Amino acid sequence: MKGRSSDQPTMEMDVQKNPWSRDRTMRIIIQDDTYRDVINWKSLPKSFLPSTIDVTKEDICSESKVFLLMVEPDDSIAAVKAYIQEEKGISFKKQKLLNEDGGVMRDAQTLTSAGINKGSTLILRYTPITQIYVSTLTKRRFKLMVESDDTIADVKAAIQEKEGIRFHKQRIIYNGRQLEDDKSLVDSGIQYNSELKLVLRLCGC
Structure with missing residues (x-):
């Protein structure tokens, strides 16, 4: 099924009937707030992002916009x-x-499981994403995709999801120092393709 949308001013919205839609098709509202992320993007260190990534006028709108999208529950x-792409x-x-x-x-969430119904609003934001690597003492090395405002705690949660290593057992080391959970990646000096070392805590630690 193909998603359909129609641009209209914020207070005036309309949508064209999707010829491929089924009876269950419903309309949801997409609030495009990507413009809010321009300042945050420009304030990031250039070393945090791949050199091939740039923000153009086509990437981000200059003001909040609203459009309708036809979807299945x-x-x-x-x-x-x-559909948005x-x-x-x-x-x-x-x-x-x-x-x-x-x-x-x-x-992986479905609209139904996320509590999104006919007429619900989803907010669209634009997030700079970069890649880092995590290596373990057993010589395993894997890649993580992270966001500019992620913290070390977010990285640990991603490692638990990807590798099954419990959050509280992880210690993250970068440039010879242990990183605190509440520190952001940018504040910790982590850049595109940086490599973090994962050390497991001993029982009782």
Whole structure:
């Protein structure tokens, strides 16, 4: 099924009927707030992002906009991002969708499981994403995709999800020093392709 949208001023919204839609098709509201991220992006150290990544006028709008999207209740958040990419040209990997309470929507969630119903609003934000590496004492090395405002705690949570290593057992070392959970990656001096060392805490520590 293809998502369909129609640009309108913030207070006036309309949508064209999708010829491929089924009876279950519903309309949701996408609030495009990507313009809010321009200042944050420009304030990041250039070393945090791949040199091939840049922000253009086409990437981010200059003001908040609202458009409607036709979806299925069992569509995933990933599918919604694909529809937005198709209709608005915003790269899938650059999108972050939030619910009305500001909670980040995960790609694997369905709209139904996320409590998104007909007429619900999803907020579209634009997040700079970069890659880092994590190595262990057993010589295992793996890649993580992280966001500019991620903290070390976020990295530990990502490691637990990816590798099954419990959060509280992890110690993250960078440039010979242990990083605190509340520190952001940028504040810790972590850059594009930086390598963090993962050390496991001994029992009782």
